[in-house]
Amino acid sequence: MEIVFIAIGCGLLAVLYGLFTARQVLAASPGDATMQAIAGAIQEGAKAYLGRQYSTIAVVGIVVAVLVALFLGLTSAIGFLIGAILSGAAGFIGMTISVRANVRTAEAARTSLQSGLTVAFRAGAITGMLVAGLALLAISGFFWFLTGPAGHAPDDRLVIDSLVALAFGASLISIFARLGGGIFTKAADVGADLVGKVEAGIPEDDPRNPAVIADNVGDNVGDCAGMAADLFETYVVTVGATMVLTALLVTGVDNGFLMKLMGLPLIVGGLCIITSIIGTYMVRLGRSQSIMGALYKGFWTTAILSIPAIYLATNWVLGDMTTVFGADLDGVGGYSGMALFWSMMVGLGVTALIVWITEYYTGTNYRPVRSIARASETGHGTNVIQGLAVSLEATALPTLVIVVGIILAYQAAGLIGIAFAATAMLALAGMVVALDAYGPVTDNAGGIAEMSHMDETVRVRTDALDAVGNTTKAVTKGYAIGSAGLAALVLFGAYTEDLKFYNSALGLTAPVDFSLSNPYVIVGLLLGALMPYLFGAMGMTAVGRAAGHVVKDVRHQFATDHGILRGESRPNYARTVDLVTRAAIREMIVPSLLPVLAPIVVYFAIAAVAGIANGFAALGALLLGVIVSGLFVALSMTSGGGAWDNAKKYIEDGNHGGKGSFAHLAAVTGDTVGDPYKDTAGPAVNPMIKITNIVALLLLAALAHGG
């Protein structure tokens, strides 16, 4: 049990770090009255949106919690609620910090680039540590309660079901937050650009544009709150699934040892919070003044320090690194500390490579972004064609890395090895989220600098900070979807193990045939592969529709009050924010329910036609279909979108004719297309994959209990 206490301690440390750093950030100067007024409007809008979003989700959440309680019992329902509430809290706290740090970053950027970077990165680090810390606290605290005060054995069904329910709570909130926030931010962004830049010919972030506050609110509720909920979910699901799979797969050991083994992912997560905190203190501009370099110093410090930390943790938990334990599953002949250590090293390696590949595909220094910029010279059409080509191509290297990662981790320690590799990836979540959450703060800081007519040098600094944010945002998405690739295999492993466990309770007479030559497996793969496409279509359409409302509202404001464009009267920002809020909330519901309902519908439909065994086979294949297809859809959308965005930035830096050139116009089109790709549809595929898998696990448990 002391392992779990250490993990809880590390989780609390992360929260303390968050509180301490929040005091530092809030102590910085919030600037003059104009800046504070603008920041106040953004704060108000963000708070109003999140309030509406959470009260809508709460309705769905309560209905689902009741269903969970009915089918799986009260403990699972409590797990569900803990996951849901903390996921929401992670998003809320992140957003709260972010909307206060933006104006302080702008003010600090008056002094120097370093000062601006410090405030913005600290704000990101608070969100990062709170996401990792709260996620770790949720799992380890709940696990402690179940195996301690509640007195269950670690491999008790109730413990397993409750951990899955905890993950479900986190995932369900996360998909709503990702999608709702994603629709909000891109509807506002696209709408503001279309009517502002294109029609009225006013620059980005111009205070005369009624949608400008909504655009800035969007950065906070989408890129910050939505992203935080997403990564919270990824952490809880991955670590939770590793624990569940350990309980299901490692047999022939006593409960005390199993308890330790299930605690290993927790303590690894805990120690990596400490290495992440150390990493945050390394983020400092070097002589080259490279912002990306400064951020990388933090990331690499964390990654490298995590290697000995993971080794020592494994050695301490298991007693030594070489004793083989567990039965001979997967043909790996049992497991050893060294095998698990190597698996986790695979996870770190996959993370590092995905970070590097994503930078290659979205950074302005490399071929992909430059090829899009060059294609912009011949117009809108060729810009988009080249951007789509890059987005398709950008799936190749990450897939190869994941494939090699799967093979190496499996060769080291079988399916458990893949699970521990995924856990090690997520152990770095605190640092990765810190890099990401820094982005919306600098984006907002730039907007505030522009709107409050701060000195041009400030805007240059915030722009430099923001350009890097595009890449770090793409990195997090690649990282999240890459880890989802591994986590989904773990969840599928849990599904097949559960099927074996529940075999007779479900009324099955033989093992389910998951062979590819079973046509119901193919049917499941096809239906699963369809889901990200349908989901993506819904997300893209939603943004288009909501952006259309924004365009109409802004046109109406311009038409009814001619003083707005002359800069004489203040536009009604709140009306636009409110309009986007309503549109985003309305649009997020149906797509979010797709992954919840699809597994249930597919199981019952196929079971009705071809018997329950084929129903379970099709459902299992659906889980793999959704990851096999979702991985590509998400990677192509997030990398492609990032590349389009930075191709525009590259042109704005004076290449291919610079701002206002024909190439720049084309690049703006590409950026607009990339917006819903990278910030709405693409990243939401990640929680979608996980929900589909978790619902399948819960369906099994519910059917077994009822059957």
Add this chain to the structure above:
Amino acid sequence: MEIVFIAIGCGLLAVLYGLFTARQVLAASPGDATMQAIAGAIQEGAKAYLGRQYSTIAVVGIVVAVLVALFLGLTSAIGFLIGAILSGAAGFIGMTISVRANVRTAEAARTSLQSGLTVAFRAGAITGMLVAGLALLAISGFFWFLTGPAGHAPDDRLVIDSLVALAFGASLISIFARLGGGIFTKAADVGADLVGKVEAGIPEDDPRNPAVIADNVGDNVGDCAGMAADLFETYVVTVGATMVLTALLVTGVDNGFLMKLMGLPLIVGGLCIITSIIGTYMVRLGRSQSIMGALYKGFWTTAILSIPAIYLATNWVLGDMTTVFGADLDGVGGYSGMALFWSMMVGLGVTALIVWITEYYTGTNYRPVRSIARASETGHGTNVIQGLAVSLEATALPTLVIVVGIILAYQAAGLIGIAFAATAMLALAGMVVALDAYGPVTDNAGGIAEMSHMDETVRVRTDALDAVGNTTKAVTKGYAIGSAGLAALVLFGAYTEDLKFYNSALGLTAPVDFSLSNPYVIVGLLLGALMPYLFGAMGMTAVGRAAGHVVKDVRHQFATDHGILRGESRPNYARTVDLVTRAAIREMIVPSLLPVLAPIVVYFAIAAVAGIANGFAALGALLLGVIVSGLFVALSMTSGGGAWDNAKKYIEDGNHGGKGSFAHLAAVTGDTVGDPYKDTAGPAVNPMIKITNIVALLLLAALAHGG
């Protein structure tokens, strides 16, 4: 044997129909001297391109033929060459007719819409019947030779391997033709548009544009020759795979009965050529003057007449419809005539539904195209976003239709049922290709009318004919990829049966584990799913690069001879054609080799790391991964591209501001983006899927013979 003779007879009938109709088409007036000069330039360019393309492919083909002879023997090599040569012939003949019918269609359109339609559709029908007829002749002739004069039993390994080699020959030529032609046509089209419409501000098909002949050549070598080779391949592979699977799966019957059963797909194909010929005579404008209606009359006549034809053929071949034969495989308890009949009805049903769904997604009368047109009002970005949303959404209904088709056909007659469903789909190929090949003829006719300054009424008529061509072209692609979905399952079935057959020869000690819980299966699925993405990226990039060359060449011509734009001097059309030819041939090689090499590399890589059993598991999963992912990539690209194109046409018809409006400019961008989507990358995915599968089958045979 008489069954095979009847099939050969029907194949010859199709060729006779082609010759007879070709005389009719050629007897029509080829117009005045100006028109003939333009048509002559197009003919010359198309001939030059195909000549270069075929001589390049011949080099690859001869190398591969030698390899096939070495590893699989001379008979297989002969099969490979027959497939390759006839696939090339189908494309060549189609192109030859098409480049002569274009000018005659323009001339006939002077008289009336009906006259133009008659010439254009007859030209399409020639290509359609020749594709189906030559494909049927190739398989039935080769099968007759193997089982007759050569004296092999129908289920002899040599017969099976040789049929697979025949399919391989057809597929290999087809991917080069599809991709090379696709790159040519879209590089010329995009290049001509960019520098003509966008930069010089001259209309489409303006004779002052040096790329205008290349653009018209592209319609013939891409949409006609490439498409014909593709459908030839689809036909040969599908019918061939059905025969192979029948030989592998139906046990417990004597050779005489097996011979009949393997002849059934041939005779079904033969009879449907007759129903297709009857259908072509039904294509006539009704009172509503609806061109789509006229074409549909032909299609529906063929589809409905095929129902009794298939019933009678099955009854006659098997003697009766109810006797159960074959061992109890797949849990279907043997097969019966009725079961096979119902499977084939599923195939016809899937075809009809895919035609209907494709028209919904690409026709100007329905929501999807109109939503793109409406989104064009707010600019380039929203046009592209909505187009991408439609392209993602357009995968859903066809997938559901295919899934339901798989389930129904499997419930009727197991895996054999799926094979016969695919065969019935392909039986309609003559008619479907006729509808498609009509498109490039009308497209060219419009170009010739414009360039030779014919009367405005002629251009209105050719435009009306052409608009329908966009939809029929999309329909064929949806149909080809849908049938590939079924055919790939058949090929995968053949792969697993082959693995069982060769088990000990390959050095395997146990059945290969194709279960989804084998991580090497997941690895194979992921790598297979990657292939269409990588292939798509290569295709899109190739078009962008080749179009860039066109832009530079045209700019150079305008700059060095100012008389061109003033209409005083004639541009150097041939130089542009030659340039695109070289670019397309250069660009087609690497992507085309991807599906040939990937299965071999993946097998050897995984076998080296994890043993040959896992190598075969990963290879099998690769085959399914490529279809599961390729289906979506191809459907989204072809439907999305068609929708973009028709959204532009819808605006040009006077909606949302009509030609020259802001919405129209945005729609032109969408159309440009859709070009490589729908005519290069998307359709080439179909042969790519099949090649991957066929190479895997050949690899098995080669390893077994060598092992």
